[in-house]
Amino acid sequence: MLCKMEFSQSWIGDSSSLPLFQEMLSSEFVATRVTAAQSIGGIEGQAVTDILIGLLRDKDAQVQAAAARLLGYRNDERAVAPLMKFLKSDPTYGGEKAATSLGILGDAGVIESLKPLLESSRLDVKVHAAVSLARLNDSSGLNQMRVWINSRDRTQRSTLYYALSGAASSSLTRPKSRIRNPEVLAFIREQLSSHTDRSVRLYMALALQGQQDQTNIQALKAATNDKGPGVRDNALHALFYCDKQQGRVAAIEALDDKAENMQRKALYLLGEVANESDVDLIAAKLQSPAESVRLVAISALSKFPKSLVAERLKAAESSKSSPRVRAKARAVLSELSD
Secondary structure (H helix, E strand, O other): OOOOOOOOHHHOOOHHHHHHHHHHOOOOOHHHHHHHHHHHOOOOOHHHHHHHHHHOOOOOHHHHHHHHHHHOOOOOHHHHHHHHHHHHOOOOOOHHHHHHHHHHHOOHHHHHHHHHHHHOOOHHHHHHHHHHHHHOOOOOOHHHHHHHHOOOOHHHHHHHHHHHHHHHHHHOOOHHHOOOOHHHHHHHHHHHHHOOOHHHHHHHHHHOOOOOOHHHHHHHHHHOOOOOOOHHHHHHHHHHOOOHHHHHHHHHHHOOOOOHHHHHHHHHHHHHHOOHHHHHHHHHHHHOOOHHHHHHHHHHHOOOOHHHHHHHHHHHHHOOOOHHHHHHHHHHHHHOOO
16 A cells, blocks of 8 residues: 655646556555645546545545645536535535635635635634635625734634735636625725734735735835835735736835845846846845845846846856855856856
8 A cells, every 4th residue: 555655746737647646545544645636636637626526525634625625726616516515514624725615616606605604613714714705706704804803812813814815825826716805805905004913914915916906006005115024025025916017116116125125025026027127226236235135136137138147147256245145146147048
């Protein structure tokens, strides 16, 4: 029986490896079955969806939870009914993942099935149900969100803001994961601008990434001036993934920010854009007194053609800068193609 094995990363998503993973799913070891489930999740085809649906009935809750999460990636509406049935069984583990997958896969037809989960005895299930309802443009969980975000219990606050920011992060690759309800989006903007807990503001900034409405973009622009450590650079990051052009402009402005973390974030984002007109601005940061800023500047320059940045990197390599900076400049120079 398979217990532990190493296999090539290239097998993941390769349909020819499906028989191997199916064999692993018969293992007596939970970790092996979980690994197999995660591995087949990237393989296309209805057969894999059927296997994952079957794993919702696995004897171990960890395997069930893995299947519930992975079904949300399948873009196969046949998974909706089994996920709803799984939730009705009141699982001790994995219910929040099933609720999340339903919010991504489902439509208005699953809203009434999600609403009872707002009364679950499990906080994680209630929170993820509320967020999934917001994905489906339903605000039924909004009143509870207001209670959780203002609770003295930090667990309630963090469970909610992790779920909201996670939905936004997922939406960058899976648009159906995006929060659609305007009332919930207004709630997120409200918390971003006024909540006294810096951690809440920090994650609420991330919760708006990918939201391309100008109201959300303006809220993020305002948050780039927040006084809380981490909030401004998260807002800049989120703004960039709402509108890359406006994000680029804000990143250029942030190069002059006194905070090193803002400068590093700005350099990273400008490297992602790789607009040739920004090379001089990025290269100027090779003179920063902060080693961490110089290192990120080199990483950003690595995204440009060698012909544009070679002389600047050679100067950094031969400068009296720190050994780490010189070594990184040397490594980037050797890796860049002409």
